[in-house]
Amino acid sequence: MQGLTVIAPGILSLLQDAGRFGQQQIGLTTGGPLDSFAFTVANRLCHNSDNACAIEVSIGGLTLESSIDSVIALTGAKLGLKINGQNKVQWQSHAIKAGDKINIGFASEKNSGCRAYLAVAGGFDIAKQFGSQATVSREGIGGLQGGPLQKADLLPSSNHRDLELLSLSEEQQSNFNSSFNSNYPDLVELRVILGYQQNHFSPVKQAIFFSSEYTVSDLCDRMGYRLEGPKVNADIEGILSEGICLGAIQVPADGQPIVLMNDRQTIGGYPKIGAVFGPDLAKLAQLSAGGRIKFSAMDINDAHQELLLAKRQLDQLVLEAL
Amino acid sequence: MTATLYPHIEIAGADALIVYLGADTQPEISAEVQRLAQGLQSFQGQEIVDLVPSYASLLINFNPLLCDHLWLRKKIRETLDSSTSQQESESRLVELPSYYSEESGPDLNLLANNAGLSPEEVIALHSEAEYRVYAIGFAPGFAYLGQVDQKIAAPRLATPRKKVPKGAVAIADRQTAVYPAVSPGGWNLIGLCPTPMFDANNEPHMLVAVGDRIRFRPIGREEFFDLGGELPEFEVQS
Numbered sequence A: 001m002q003g004l005t006v007i008a009p010g011i012l013s014l015l016q017d018a019g020r021f022g023q024q025q026i027g028l029t030t031g032g033p034l035d036s037f038a039f040t041v042a043n044r045l046c047h048n049s050d051n052a053c054a055i056e057v058s059i060g061g062l063t064l065e066s067s068i069d070s071v072i073a074l075t076g077a078k079l080g081l082k083i084n085g086q087n088k089v090q091w092q093s094h095a096i097k098a099g100d101k102i103n104i105g106f107a108s109e110k111n112s113g114c115r116a117y118l119a120v121a122g123g124f125d126i127a128k129q130f131g132s133q134a135t136v137s138r139e140g141i142g143g144l145q146g147g148p149l150q151k152a153d154l155l156p157s158s159n160h161r162d163l164e165l166l167s168l169s170e171e172q173q174s175n176f177n178s179s180f181n182s183n184y185p186d187l188v189e190l191r192v193i194l195g196y197q198q199n200h201f202s203p204v205k206q207a208i209f210f211s212s213e214y215t216v217s218d219l220c221d222r223m224g225y226r227l228e229g230p231k232v233n234a235d236i237e238g239i240l241s242e243g244i245c246l247g248a249i250q251v252p253a254d255g256q257p258i259v260l261m262n263d264r265q266t267i268g269g270y271p272k273i274g275a276v277f278g279p280d281l282a283k284l285a286q287l288s289a290g291g292r293i294k295f296s297a298m299d300i301n302d303a304h305q306e307l308l309l310a311k312r313q314l315d316q317l318v319l320e321a322l
Numbered sequence B: 001m002t003a004t005l006y007p008h009i010e011i012a013g014a015d016a017l018i019v020y021l022g023a024d025t026q027p028e029i030s031a032e033v034q035r036l037a038q039g040l041q042s043f044q045g046q047e048i049v050d051l052v053p054s055y056a057s058l059l060i061n062f063n064p065l066l067c068d069h070l071w072l073r074k075k076i077r078e079t080l081d082s083s084t085s086q087q088e089s090e091s092r093l094v095e096l097p098s099y100y101s102e103e104s105g106p107d108l109n110l111l112a113n114n115a116g117l118s119p120e121e122v123i124a125l126h127s128e129a130e131y132r133v134y135a136i137g138f139a140p141g142f143a144y145l146g147q148v149d150q151k152i153a154a155p156r157l158a159t160p161r162k163k164v165p166k167g168a169v170a171i172a173d174r175q176t177a178v179y180p181a182v183s184p185g186g187w188n189l190i191g192l193c194p195t196p197m198f199d200a201n202n203e204p205h206m207l208v209a210v211g212d213r214i215r216f217r218p219i220g221r222e223e224f225f226d227l228g229g230e231l232p233e234f235e236v237q238s
Helices: A036-045 A170-175 A203-211 A278-285 A300-315 B027-043 B069-081 B108-115 B119-128 B221-226
Strands: A003-009 A012-016 A054-058 A062-066 A070-076 A081-083 A086-088 A093-096 A101-104 A115-120 A154-156 A187-194 A213-220 A224-228 A248-250 A258-260 A272-276 A292-297 B008-013 B016-020 B048-053 B057-062 B093-100 B131-136 B143-146 B161-164 B168-172 B175-178 B183-185 B188-192 B213-218
Touching (some): A036 A054, A036 A070, A036 A115, A036 A278, A081 A093, A101 A115, A187 A300, A187 B008, A203 A292, A272 A278, A272 B008, B008 B069, B016 B069, B027 B069, B093 B119, B093 B168, B093 B221, B108 B119, B108 B188, B119 B188, B119 B213
Antiparallel strands (some): A003 A062, A003 A154, A054 A115, A070 A093, A070 A115, A081 A086, A081 A101, A187 A272, A213 A224, A213 A292, A224 A258, A248 A272, B008 B016, B048 B057, B093 B188, B131 B143, B131 B213, B143 B175, B161 B183, B168 B188
16 A cells, blocks of 8 residues: 555544535534645645545644645645645645655644645545545544544555646735635634523623633643633523534633634533634634634624625635646 | 514524514423424425524524525414414434443432432432433534433533543433534543434434434443444543
């Protein structure tokens, strides 16, 4: 078997496709990339489908050795990409040859983000579990052994020669859409669609929620981001357990909001004020502890328009041949 | 605040609605959740991405590129209004063997003591009732079954165990469950079920589905081992 061999796995590197859908009825969460925009562009730079399996590199430190001739691309957080020790530009594809060493470093400056996506032409050819390759460590499902990449893992992929190398211009990166940002500021605005138990949050609490600044606590992972800031308790402590959608903002008895991410549990019993608008979750996922957040309210019809617009813009994204 | 009338459709997120069909744990409400989920099943994989049934609600994730919340509201209303079929009669009865004992359920005696019952009475009350799968969640294959007799309802442990063994038959408040895999947990352990609840590698992955009826069949030590059961080491509770 050939492909990429893990020399050093880094802090947290996970194989992800677009996510595992239609399995929540048996308790399986969706998984998938935390920054789906960066993930999708990485795949497109490698001529892949939007559901191809790539690597989500959190924080950094991944080193791979190739036994194939192929094309790779790194998008997302500015962690730095090196091929055989030579610096390479992110957000564009690069040819690799058998024997090449690929290294993803660590953020060296502020506002670099913390999730990067490494795609390879053809994706990684691993078995699907429950219809998806997405790794959910908490469930032990997906990826190679249901968990993060380990030293000496072989990530199977085949040769892809003579593929056009593509790039996404910096102008496109920044002009693309204000909600998709390849520069990752440490203060982000997250748009929220009010819903769920919103009526159990008093007008005063809602005013506090939308006018205060919240900070990402140390408890932030692929399951959820626990925030710190002014308390916004609901007037009820718990509810009958119910389904939790991606981005749902639940508020336990301590009044501190938790934004639920891709590996969230599928049902739960804390009151929820609404949900963060999907595309904004990428901005949150690029923050680490200490990152700052402001919330603003968004109408569901506006949200729908924006989703359609975002999809069209993504499809019109011009990838230029190098 | 005005009283909520059911069914009540609420926004969950930009691409999700939640339908409330009641406010408490009742077989009739759960059956209605099930009927709605089944009615919408035909859209799954297209307009509908995921259906998450729970005690009295159904969360519906939709694909905003193929439909919108107004379309979905219409489909929900149509499904609820259609008076077709009593799905309830099709609900399956699944029997789960359970080896109740102090060596397989370290909280059995304490739970019995607190309830003013003998362990045998706790076992009888737990195994004579028929339960309903109200929800699946917390972990893959973790089925919330309700409701246990009020006499054997017991609050969660003050300090959850770091490791509850696979197959543990447990009680929390008026709910009961079988742990599908080793996991942390704060429920009271009263027995072990040798039948796997969840298998990631084989079909069917799950023994039960939301809406199924469940009954526990008490088995002895010998039958427990015959059925492939294994006695794990339990974490001692201080």
